[in-house]
Amino acid sequence: MTTYTISQAAQASGISVRTLHHYDAIQLLVPSRRSDNGYRRYTEADLNRLADILFYRALGFSLKQIDRVLKDQTDHRVTLLREQKQRIDEHIARLQAMREQLVINLEQEENTMKTKDMFNALNGFDPDQYEEEVQQRWGGTDAYKESAQRTKHYDKEDWARYQRDADALNQNMATLIQNGYAATSDEAVAVVEQMRQLIDTWFYPCSRAMHAQLGEMYVMDERFSASYDNLQPGLARFIMQATAANLAKNGE
Amino acid sequence: MTTYTISQAAQASGISVRTLHHYDAIQLLVPSRRSDNGYRRYTEADLNRLADILFYRALGFSLKQIDRVLKDQTDHRVTLLREQKQRIDEHIARLQAMREQLVINLEQEENTMKTKDMFNALNGFDPDQYEEEVQQRWGGTDAYKESAQRTKHYDKEDWARYQRDADALNQNMATLIQNGYAATSDEAVAVVEQMRQLIDTWFYPCSRAMHAQLGEMYVMDERFSASYDNLQPGLARFIMQATAANLAKNGE
DNA sequence: CTAAGCTCTGACCCAACGTCAGGGTCAAGA
DNA sequence: TCTTGACCCTGACGTTGGGTCAGAGCTTAG
Numbered sequence A, B: 001m002t003t004y005t006i007s008q009a010a011q012a013s014g015i016s017v018r019t020l021h022h023y024d025a026i027q028l029l030v031p032s033r034r035s036d037n038g039y040r041r042y043t044e045a046d047l048n049r050l051a052d053i054l055f056y057r058a059l060g061f062s063l064k065q066i067d068r069v070l071k072d073q074t075d076h077r078v079t080l081l082r083e084q085k086q087r088i089d090e091h092i093a094r095l096q097a098m099r100e101q102l103v104i105n106l107e108q109e110e111n112t113m114k115t116k117d118m119f120n121a122l123n124g125f126d127p128d129q130y131e132e133e134v135q136q137r138w139g140g141t142d143a144y145k146e147s148a149q150r151t152k153h154y155d156k157e158d159w160a161r162y163q164r165d166a167d168a169l170n171q172n173m174a175t176l177i178q179n180g181y182a183a184t185s186d187e188a189v190a191v192v193e194q195m196r197q198l199i200d201t202w203f204y205p206c207s208r209a210m211h212a213q214l215g216e217m218y219v220m221d222e223r224f225s226a227s228y229d230n231l232q233p234g235l236a237r238f239i240m241q242a243t244a245a246n247l248a249k250n251g252e
Numbered sequence C: 001c002t003a004a005g006c007t008c009t010g011a012c013c014c015a016a017c018g019t020c021a022g023g024g025t026c027a028a029g030a
Numbered sequence D: 001t002c003t004t005g006a007c008c009c010t011g012a013c014g015t016t017g018g019g020t021c022a023g024a025g026c027t028t029a030g
Helices: A006-013 A019-027 A044-058 A063-070 A075-122 A129-138 A140-149 A156-178 A186-202 A210-219 A222-231 A235-250 B007-011 B017-025 B042-059 B063-069 B075-125 B127-140 B142-151 B158-180 B186-204 B208-219 B224-229 B233-249
Strands: none
Touching: A006 A019, A019 A075, A019 A186, A019 B186, A044 A063, A063 A075, A075 B075, A129 A210, A140 A156, A156 A235, A186 A210, A186 A235, A222 A235, A235 B127, B007 B017, B042 B063, B063 B075, B158 B186, B158 B233, B186 B208, B186 B233, B208 B233, B224 B233
């Protein structure tokens, strides 16, 4: 009778030696013989059983279940198969629910990403990946071109530095709102002027008139205003009014 | 500031206390405070983080991944979500392949079940569940009716007893084949006569002529002969020949 | 004062192996 | 004959996400 060593058995069935050790340990597949030196010897019958095991394993049965299935001669098997199908169907249903949620989430994230990118395009972030919308809406403007030129050479730290400064200014503005300052107050105008200068230094020449236009955009586009108002309700509109006041008080 | 005990936090979010212990242990959710006696106190912020954790858990992220996702502010998140969707899609595909295999297998098993049931209908097993084919092919015969009548009152032990006797006779017959006896030998005929009597006592009056017919059926229908030949190659044909010999030697 | 109902930490358990570690066996080549 | 390399063995720990005690402390109501 021809027998196989453990590595032969493993290779023949495409599993690891460790797996066969495991199946032996849990008595799922005990090789029929051992050679004198204690090596496992697998017979053809053993390999057949192994094939059955792997078959049911591929169907998602647990090793414990497989043991039962192979003991149970044919009768109860149909029930077990049906139960397993049931389990798999439920599992699939669960995963499909997850998938749906993920898709919904991705759409949301992508929307806010787009919004951010539109903003970033005007402020200079790399719009390469979202060319469609950004290019269509802003691609023709001089500001866009200048911004795209300059920012090409910025690195991570540059971005982080800018982000920090911008966040600080937004935070200042939010504080003003909380303390009851008007958008036309000198304090608000001072902050918005700093905002303008920040854009000016980092991205493109931004006049007060242009900044006022930008402020309007913040309000018009819900996706912008949402992200601002997230920080502080009414912030988008407040900034818009401040840009206008800045233009009125200090000229172009 | 209102805080929550561990059991309150658990109940509020529908998870176990042990789970919160675990999340604390792996630093996924460390409660902001402990009270003087060492009890965990969860703040609202903690519960918010917990909600996020459970949200991503529901999407199939591992706890380790969740930790990263919650650290990573928004940017890398889209990538992670996309990767997760990818994993889930693959998982679904695998499960659907399993499902297909299971369905195919179930169809096969159901076919062999039907065969067995046809046999059982003539030998008396409850054919209720497979009425279609069994009824169509055998429903009109007297033997079927008689069998159906009698077996209605058999219980599990009756069936087991019958099964044991039948198995023993089949085994006897197999042994005769192995030892080179002819189907027409007195020994084979003796066994087949016992088989006939078994049917006679358990199910319906079965003459030798009828038994010969039955024997023919064993051979004709591949589904029958396969299950007999499984026990011993050539067994189905051997029994058929023996039933014929029995009829010839001993009359109707 | 005691029992009930919380809480704590520590520790073992599950499934299906992967991955060493430490140590034998065997055949071929120097 | 000795060594090298390719196999083989057992034993044991790690992984994931908690479940399930066990032993012990705190607080509160009866």
